[in-house]
Amino acid sequence: MSSPANTRRGRGPSASSAAAEVRRRVQNGGDRHWQLRDFPDLSAAATAHALSRLASDGELQRVRKGLYWRPKMTALGPSLPSATQALAQTFAAPLHPAGLTAASALGFTTQNPGRPEFSTPAAAGPGALSGATIHTRRPHARHGLDNQDAALLEILRDRATTSDLPTEETIDRLLEFVGRPATFRRLTDAALSEPPRVRAMLGALGQQAGMPKAQLARLRDSLNPISRFDFGPLAALNHAREWQAK
Secondary structure, three states, X not given: OXXXXXXXXXXXXXXXXXXXXXXXXXXXXXXXXXXXXXXXXXXXHHHHHHHHHHHHOOOOEEEEOOEEEEOOEEOOEEOOOOHHHHHHHHOOOOOEEOHHHHHHHOOOOOOOOOOOEEEOOOOOOOHHHOOOEEEOOOOHHHHHOOHHHHHHHHHHHOOOOOOOOOHHHHHHHHHHHHOOXXXXXXXXXXXXXXXXXXXXXXXXXXXXXXXXXXXXXXXXXXXXXXXXEOOHHHHHOOOOHHHOEO
16 A cells, blocks of 8 residues: 555645745746746646746736746846747747837946837737837848847937937947947848838948948948938948938
């Protein structure tokens, strides 16, 4: 005859031990999303109850049915859900930083927007980020970009007006990113689907950074030669006029 302990072992952890294990993993897991599939070795019913209890206790934030966010405390309050993590859990299209969120992520500002901003090629944003501003219908080429590259394109869309740095420092920082050949090639590929002003500003940055002429030619050939573009602060680029800045 098997002992109670052996019987429990055969059936898996008890509800109380499963709850303790869920709590332990959540508390040690850092700021991230949690759902049932993250606990394949535990009872689904016990895990669901444990996650719900952790949300009631304030350890987790409920994003939607079955999906929870574990924040970490910062000087500015609880951390916000990562856009890319939320995307992986709830969304089938890329979701990248935009606006002040993009500028902050790349070091152009220390401001934290009241509502995080993101961009996506999708026609609508995910419900998991209902508290954020979502700019939809970005070009399909965004599908191949990481957060940094897409954030750079968003900063160019905004003509770098989201930067708190002096104009010269803003340009220097953009050149740090754009001046990497692999980065510039990816941005050029994606920029061909962006508004013409983005292509023009990227071209002026690339020329100042000494990027390959073939890549610059792709951008230049995509522009209407009689158009003029508002570069905002980036009109101070060395080659802005050559790239049709007003």
